[in-house]
Amino acid sequence: MRFRLTDEQESLRDGMRTLLGRRFDGAALRAAVAAPGLDRELWRELGAAGFFALRLPEAVGGVGLGLPEAVLVFEEAGRALLTGPLLATHLAAADVAGAADGETVVARVDGGLVEWLAEADVVTEGAGDVSEAVPLRSVDPLTPLHRVPGVRAGAPDPVAVLLTAAEQLGTAVRACELAVQHARTRVQFGQPIGAFQAVKHLCAEMLVRAETARAAVYAAAVTADPLDVAAARLLADEAAVAGARDCLQVHGGMGFTWETEVHLLLKRAWVRSQRGGGVTQSEELLAADLLG
Known part of the structure; x- marks a missing residue:
């Protein structure tokens, strides 16, 4: 079996690479290291481009694509080292108001760890009181981390x-x-x-x-x-x-x-x-x- 991208998938991938090359190039990456924080304007631009609503049905305002297309845009995000709780917001697009269009930033408790907790408007998944979350010294200066006491890793999604x-x-x-x-x-x-x-x-x-x-x-x-x-x-x-x-x-x-x-x-x-x-x-x- 041959897995070859369709013309539409290639256009999606190229479009995301162009967007990130324009909005989060090497200079922006270094600026993010020097002054950590979430770029809300970029977040909304990602929302407008359909990054978070990619897998939502068109009937509810989504793009109506599937997991293969989501993989392509997340690959481009990883290539650019794009900052922010991308995964958490994408997964919450169907359930959290404003997540799909980038107006709401969502963090996610994952095995007791939370990325970008201080910048999040909403926190999803897992038990535990995030008000007791303890900041950690992250090895990656572009990924702030907190640990939520008493939360253990569950079955992975x-x-x-x-x-x-x-x-x-x-x-x-x-x-x-x-x-x-x-x-x-x-x-x-x-x-x-x-x-x-x-x-x-x-x-x-x-x-x-x-x-x-x-x-x-x-x-x-x-x-x-x-x-x-x-x-x-x-x-x-x-x-x-x-x-x-x-x-x-x-x-x-x-x-x-x-x-x-x-x-x-x-x-x-x-x-x-x-x-x-x-x-x-x-x-x-x-x-x-x-x-x-």
Whole structure:
């Protein structure tokens, strides 16, 4: 079976990439690090573009598309390192007034962790009193975190897991792009570092991991099978974390500095890997199926 994007899906993906390139480029990313906070104007623009209402029926004002299309836009968000509780607001679009059009920012309790609690208008999911939430020092400066005492991780939502995998895929793709770009332009010993075998291998491995994850994520978006989603999550997390690490290696010491965005890719991949029960629950689901 061949999974090929339709013309409409390609237009959707390209449109989202154009929007984010215009509204959340490298300069905006650095500005967000320097002055953390949610850009409400951008949030409303995402709402107007249908990001949050993508899977809602047209009869209730939604776009009327499905999970495959949602995967495409979340992949672009992950590629751009777009900030904010995107997943929580998207999942709440059908139930929380104003979420679909970006007027209401929604945070979500996920296994006791909450992203962007201070900026949220509404908090959904999970038990516990968010008024007792304790701020955490997040490894990712672009993802503020709180922990809600007494809340344990429940069964993961397959849609949330898959869309997180899509974001991880986008970050893995961006890491590969940055590594290849640097390998082509950085010169050592009179030639681009991409001419050296060790660097070639790193870039090739990043590409293979990203494309393998892409195939798994796209297939899971079509089948919506929990086992396919779990496998896609494992592959996407590996592609994002390992890809960002390899991208750091290609950049050398510069990759660890604020001069580049490479370290932000790794930090965001680490934080996302804890969502939806993390990779552990996906591993347990696949293991149970194999043993059963």
